[in-house]
Amino acid sequence: xxxxxxxxxxxxxxxxxxxxxxxxxxxxxxxxxxxxxxxxxxxxxxxxxxxxxxxxxxxxxxxxxxxxxxxxxxxxxxxxxxxxxxxxxxxxxxxxxxxxxxxxxxxxxxxxxxxxxxxxxxxxxxxxxxxxxxxxxxxxxxxxxxxxxxxxxxxxxxxxxxxxxxxxxxxxxxxxxxxxxxxxxxxxxxxxxxxxxxxxxxxxxxxxxxxxxxxx
Numbered sequence: 001x002x003x004x005x006x007x008x009x010x011x012x013x014x015x016x017x018x019x020x021x022x023x024x025x026x027x028x029x030x031x032x033x034x035x036x037x038x039x040x041x042x043x044x045x046x047x048x049x050x051x052x053x054x055x056x057x058x059x060x061x062x063x064x065x066x067x068x069x070x071x072x073x074x075x076x077x078x079x080x081x082x083x084x085x086x087x088x089x090x091x092x093x094x095x096x097x098x099x100x101x102x103x104x105x106x107x108x109x110x111x112x113x114x115x116x117x118x119x120x121x122x123x124x125x126x127x128x129x130x131x132x133x134x135x136x137x138x139x140x141x142x143x144x145x146x147x148x149x150x151x152x153x154x155x156x157x158x159x160x161x162x163x164x165x166x167x168x169x170x171x172x173x174x175x176x177x178x179x180x181x182x183x184x185x186x187x188x189x190x191x192x193x194x195x196x197x198x199x200x201x202x203x204x205x206x207x208x209x210x211x212x213x214x215x216x
Contacts, residue, residue: 023122023123027123027130031130034131035131035134040131043115044114047151048147048150052163053150054146054161056145058173060174060181062178063161063181063182066213067145069210069214069216070185070214071106071109071185071188071189072105072106072107073213073216075105075107075141080105080134080136081105081107081129104128106145108128109148110135110151110152111132111135114131114147115128149173150162155187155195155197156191156195156197161184165184168180168183168184168196185210186206186210187206189206190206194206
């Protein structure tokens with residue numbers, strides 16, 4: 001009986017490894033397909049050519065710290081994909097029996113936005129991870145944050161930090177105060193929910209989450 005169980009476990013492990021390998025291969029193929037249609041170089045050039053592109057040096061330090069704290073606290077320790085973060089997210093979701101944690105890094109979110117990857121199939125998710133890894137090879141961390149701020153959706157039709165800062169607060173990004181920085185850092189998690197023009201109470205609750213993450 002013990003030998004049978006041992007063999008059964010071994011077979012299950014082999015099947016799991018084979019499935020993971022197949023998914024990785026399919027995901028890599030999808031990554032190649034996506035980037036062959038639009039190269040990473042051209043996509044990055046499109047973002048940097050935006051009329052109101054905001055340079056990293058014009059992003060307030062408070063905003064940068066807030067984004068890293070609430071979206072990807074291990075941002076400076078990984079190279080695009082955070083295995084520890086994914087494991088933690090899976091654990092929290094299983095413990096709470098609901099999807100509370102995403103596990104996506106800032107770089108993965110950037111990859112998703114650059115290529116408008118809305119299909120959340122596991123193959124697309126793997127392709128997104130490959131793009132994130134490639135992004136980390138060609139961009140340093142400050143460039144990743146710069147591109148993120150210029151391509152993330154902030155609600156109300158604002159697809160970059162300049163438009164969001166001007167639209168919500170009437171100021172340019174460099175002039176944002178602590179309140180405005182922490183408010184904008186929280187919106188992209190769910191723009192239709194946390195937009196201050198839609199529901200200021202929920203937006204403020206999300207800002208408090210940002211502040212707690214920064215304190216932690």
